Amino acid sequence: MKKIIFGITSLTIGGAERVLVDLANRLSEEYNVTIFTIYDGGELKKELNQGIKKIALYRKPYKEFSKIEKLKASLKLIIYKKKIYELIMKRGFDAEIAFLEGPVTRLFATKSNSKKIAWIHNDISKVYGNGLKAKIKKWVDGIAYKKYNKLVFVSEENKKDFNKEYKWANEKEQEIIRNYIDYKKVLQKASEKLDLPYDNKEINLLTVCRLVEQKALDRFIKVQKELEIKGIHVKIYIVGDGPQRYNLQKQIDSEGLTNKFILLGQKENPYPYIKYCDYFCLLSYYEGYGMVLEEAKILNKPIILTNTAAIECAKGYDKAIVLENNFDGIVKGLEKELKSDNIKYLDNNYKKEYKNYTLEDKTNNFENNYNELQKTNEEIQEKIIRKIKEIL
Numbered sequence: 160m161k162k163i164i165f166g167i168t169s170l171t172i173g174g175a176e177r178v179l180v181d182l183a184n185r186l187s188e189e190y191n192v193t194i195f196t197i198y199d200g201g202e203l204k205k206e207l208n209q210g211i212k213k214i215a216l217y218r219k220p221y222k223e224f225s226k227i228e229k230l231k232a233s234l235k236l237i238i239y240k241k242k243i244y245e246l247i248m249k250r251g252f253d254a255e256i257a258f259l260e261g262p263v264t265r266l267f268a269t270k271s272n273s274k275k276i277a278w279i280h281n282d283i284s285k286v287y288g289n290g291l292k293a294k295i296k297k298w299v300d301g302i303a304y305k306k307y308n309k310l311v312f313v314s315e316e317n318k319k320d321f322n323k324e325y326k327w328a329n330e331k332e333q334e335i336i337r338n339y340i341d342y343k344k345v346l347q348k349a350s351e352k353l354d355l356p357y358d359n360k361e362i363n364l365l366t367v368c369r370l371v372e373q374k375a376l377d378r379f380i381k382v383q384k385e386l387e388i389k390g391i392h393v394k395i396y397i398v399g400d401g402p403q404r405y406n407l408q409k410q411i412d413s414e415g416l417t418n419k420f421i422l423l424g425q426k427e428n429p430y431p432y433i434k435y436c437d438y439f440c441l442l443s444y445y446e447g448y449g450m451v452l453e454e455a456k457i458l459n460k461p462i463i464l465t466n467t468a469a470i471e472c473a474k475g476y477d478k479a480i481v482l483e484n485n486f487d488g489i490v491k492g493l494e495k496e497l498k499s500d501n502i503k504y505l506d507n508n509y510k511k512e513y514k515n516y517t518l519e520d521k522t523n524n525f526e527n528n529y530n531e532l533q534k535t536n537e538e539i540q541e542k543i544i545r546k547i548k549e550i551l
Contacts, residue, residue, distance in 0.1 A: 163254040163551060164193040166263035169221055170201030172425055174450040175259050175280045181341040184208045195247055197262060202427050214247060236262055244269040254551050268303035277307040282468050284320040285445040301325050309550055311336050313448035316468030334550055338450045339543045342536035345457045349430035357435055362393045365436035367429045367451050370401030375444045377410060378486060384414045385490045391497050398432050400425040434458045442489060443467055457536055
């Protein structure tokens, strides 16, 4: 049985982390799978199949490290890189897969006889930022990526951006493989009963993301304020946590949107929130592929997104709205879509009688589409698995 190892920073709740857990579980049926994380713990670790081996460099989660400990941990990873790598790989693996940009990609770039695969999820041209530190990081990462046999991208845009950033990359073997999602798990978890916050007399917009600058939630707050001024009243819910939470809540309160723009915090099961919202939004400054959009599509939700690499998710999906990636474009697009006489995508005859539309109606609509959703998603996910097997 072929032995493969995936590397990722941690298994906390996140898009790439969810993809890895689903993918590892599926591949463990046919491969000997190990997952290496820099930091242990993480809410998604418990979702791994029992047969998957787990290795962690540090025994506690990242959030439990102090600032000094985090700095020491990063330095240790740089100074003792080769020694750490040898300890991880002493069992020997046929394929080593760095599943996320950053420290794991640099670590797994250490020379060996194994097949080396780097998985690129994000828009590499936006990740680094500007300044001397960004240039050094870009240069160091470029050296690491050169040592991989194959580069895997989650979207065509990711690939284009990477090849633009690193001119030599065209000489490498490259593959575009969409994110694998266990759609059966999404459907099953979406049916779990939760105490949901939605008000059926309102139009409810939802985003599921980490509270980081990339997701442009500060801009989304300003957009809602502008919509309120224009007389378009919606409620916006954000599932997720992250370093910007305090500042975002401060901004929400100062704009007088405390009961309109609601940070729900991190949820281990976000799927019922997606299933019962009216629109799922991802209005980021930049994206990779936007795995959470695929999950929303599995649940047959209308999606609204900004023009990033994630627009590939919208291709062929008739409930997708793509907005210009700037404040005015978003306001204009949402204003057009959310005017009471112009709601196009909501269920129950496009929600012409919105206030009488209940969670029960949404559930019935979802169940009516269930068999068709299952068939479509099974075909998509099996095609992805076939492509992944070909590169291992």
